[in-house]
Amino acid sequence: MKTILKWLMLSIVILAFLAGAFVAHEWYAKKPLRFKSYVDRTMVKMAFDSPETLTSLGFLESLGFTSHNAELDDASLAKDDELFALLPEIRQGVLQYDDNDLDKSDRMSKEIALYLLDFGVEASEFRYHSYPVNQLFGIQNGFPSFMDAQHQVNSLEDANNYISRLSQVKRKFSQSLEGLKIREEKNIIPPRFVIDRVLDEMTTFVDTPINENILYTSLQAKMNKAQEQAKSSGDSVFDAQTQAQILADVEVAMTESVHPAYQLFIDYFTALRDKATTDDGFWKLPNGDKAYASSLKFFTTTNYTADFIHQTGLEEVARIQGEILAILTSEGFDTSLGFSNAIEALKADERFYYPDTDEGREQILADYQTILDEIDKGLDGAFNIRPKAGMKVRRIPEFKEKTAPGAYYQQPAIDGSRPGLFFANLYDIKATPKYSMRTLAYHEGIPGHHFQIAIGMEAEGLPLFRRMSPFTAYTEGWALYAEQVAWELGFQNDPYDNIGRLQAELFRAVRLVVDTGIHHKRWTREQAIDYMLKNTGMAESDVTSEIERYIVMPGQATAYKVGMMKILEIRENAKAALGDKFDLAEFHDVVLKNGAVPLDILARIVDDYVSSKQ
Structure with missing residues (x-):
């Protein structure tokens, strides 16, 4: 809100x-x-x-x-x-x-x-049924990311504002600690591994020399960039003396506010660790079953039960694995020993990986941008409405990539001054096989999150809350649907790229199983990791961070596949009703132009379109 x-x-x-x-x-x-x-x-x-x-x-x-x-x-x-x-x-x-x-x-x-x-x-x-400081998100990693990615520095005033914010960090951390203590009193305590992760993250942050800390280096880089741009017009914004003074002020703010704030949390979580357990699901919390059911309802915008979602996941896992095995067989892989062995053979094939070097990682980012630019130019027949905002690729900041997801999208500035950003995790080079890159780019970027979120933000006539509504089943369902649309339009003709697409859908089907397994069926973290490893072919580092994500965000991971299946169902109903009158671009316009909505309302919107078309 x-x-x-x-x-x-x-x-x-x-x-x-x-x-x-x-x-x-x-x-x-x-x-x-x-x-x-x-x-x-x-x-x-x-x-x-x-x-x-x-x-x-x-x-x-x-x-x-x-x-x-x-x-x-x-x-x-x-x-x-x-x-x-x-x-x-x-x-x-x-x-x-x-x-x-x-x-x-x-x-x-x-x-x-x-x-x-x-x-x-x-x-x-x-x-209070949440873990607001965890290995995935929270003030401890959100603040540095926010300052790096979103606080612009183009003038001396901008730099002074940056320092002002640093000086307020201890105040904000102290306020956040109030909510953590309330949760502790209510026996809502994160699993022990979460505490270990955040302690490691915060300790590393504090132990990093100030002049190497992202809060210091980010401001330094922004000032250098502003100075270079000013020089081209004969001006000077941040000369050497000015920069030196500003960076000296940053050191003071880091020493007096930022580091003490992190130490406040380090001390708290160190003491809290003894109270933590290795039980991971929401079932362990007071009224945890009701809290999980509420979370499922919010994220899926349905009344689906945990048992229904779990069974649907198992069925979808079996279907998608069968399609992948058929392609692998046609490509000469031995699939006689089942999915797990076949997918491990695919993963072991070195031709699908970039060099584990800085140059290799730079090439990944460049290739992602090429993929996005290519599809952006080839969607005219499938989309009438296009976002005005541009789309760029960036690496997830190294200080948090170890526990971050494989990728995420950051919305553009509403006035177009900042493009949409697709952040890619390059920590484990084996987690980025070439055949998975197109699908990931289509999901996070074009025509996935970037189209849906930017078009929603740019929609005229809608109230503000509808331009930014938090309906995960719609937003993530659209992004997963977008992967299939890209395949349908011919952007993944290579059979291995299609395997990448199917693996991505399989990944979301597995999420239905493991999320409900952890929070409803009382699976351990290790059980969930083992199931996902055997059934996806993902890198272990990705599987571990994903399972740990579901533990701290109960229900959210189920929204992707639920949303995708519903959008496909709505599309098929429209096709059946309209026959030759069905137009894919018009359908996409109808789905996107109203912003994010609950799934039953989306179905009604499309029904109205069908009726008017008839």
Whole structure:
């Protein structure tokens, strides 16, 4: 709810000056005339509480406003309490609007808003059922990543804002510690391996010499880049003396704020470790079964039970493995000993790997960009709506790649000043076989996350919350569906590339099994790792980080395959109903232009399109 735009407040002020009383009424009235005005202004007002979100969205800077870049969010329990207390009030505001007075788009917006608000109230019982500091995400690795990837430095003021944020780190860590202690009191304690991972990560971070720390080197690189750009026009932004002073101030902030903040967490988790166990599933927590069921409902936007999801996963694993074995057989591999042996033979083939060198890793990044550029030029027949924002490839920062996932996507700035970013994990060269690269690029980039997220952000006329709705089954289901679309369009004609696609789908089917296995059927971490290793052919390093991810994000991993299967089902229904009138590009437009929605609402949207087409 904090992913909002403070810049819209400025827009409203300008519009009020130009349009007068109407806009002023929409801002101040208990019930604005337009439903969109109500939900947008609610989101805008929340934006004042998240300067980090404003930096991520990158809109105010183009208007000359940068003061928010000097601040970090308030991470206190009191601030969270304010947000939870606000939900019933917002819900009543939404209910002010009668369906009969709204157009079709606003009725859908109202329905989605109530869906989110009702779930927020329902899930408040499980507010503390989470591990906010873990090996995958949390303030301890999120803050350095945020400063490196999103805090722009083009002026002296930007550099001073950077230092200001460093000086606030201890305050924010102290606030975050409040929530960790509440969880400890409720016996919601991470598994021991999670504590070991974060302690190792934070200790390494603190032990790294300051002038080699990412917070230091990132700012240094940004100043050098700004200076080079200024030189081309005969100016000077960061001369040697200025840079030296700024970096000296960084050392002070690191010594007085950043390192003490990390030490605060190191001391806490060191003491907490003795209370941790090796049980990994949510079943071990107070009301853990109910909390897991709630998580499944949120991430899949369905009422599927854990048992149903588990059985569906087992069936899909068997089907996809059969398709892979058929291709391997046709390519001359011995498949007589079953899937595991055949896939190990494929993994052992050195022709599918890059050199384990810096040059090899640079080539991987270059090849990813080539793949994305190629498909971007070849989608005109399948997509009418295209994002305006560009797409670039970057390596996951080395300080966190050991425990990071294989890849992830970062949304562009809403004003187009920063492209969408596809981050690739290059820690284990064996985790990047050449035949898997196309599928991964299509999933994270084009036409996957980049198309869906950027098009949603750029959609005109939709309320802000619909442009950024957190419906994982839709967003991840689309990205997995996009992998199949790329294959259907001929971008994976090489049989090994098709194996890469099928392995990616198999990976998501296995997730249905292991996520429910861990959190519902009480599998151990080791059982889940063993099952995924035998049934995917993935590198052990990837399998381990994935299983550990599911442990700290219960239910999320099931959304991918559930979402993909539902989108394919919706498409097949539309094809059957329309016959020769079915148009793939139109179908994709209908699916994408409404932003992320729950799966049952997506089905209804497509049904309406089919009816109008008929």
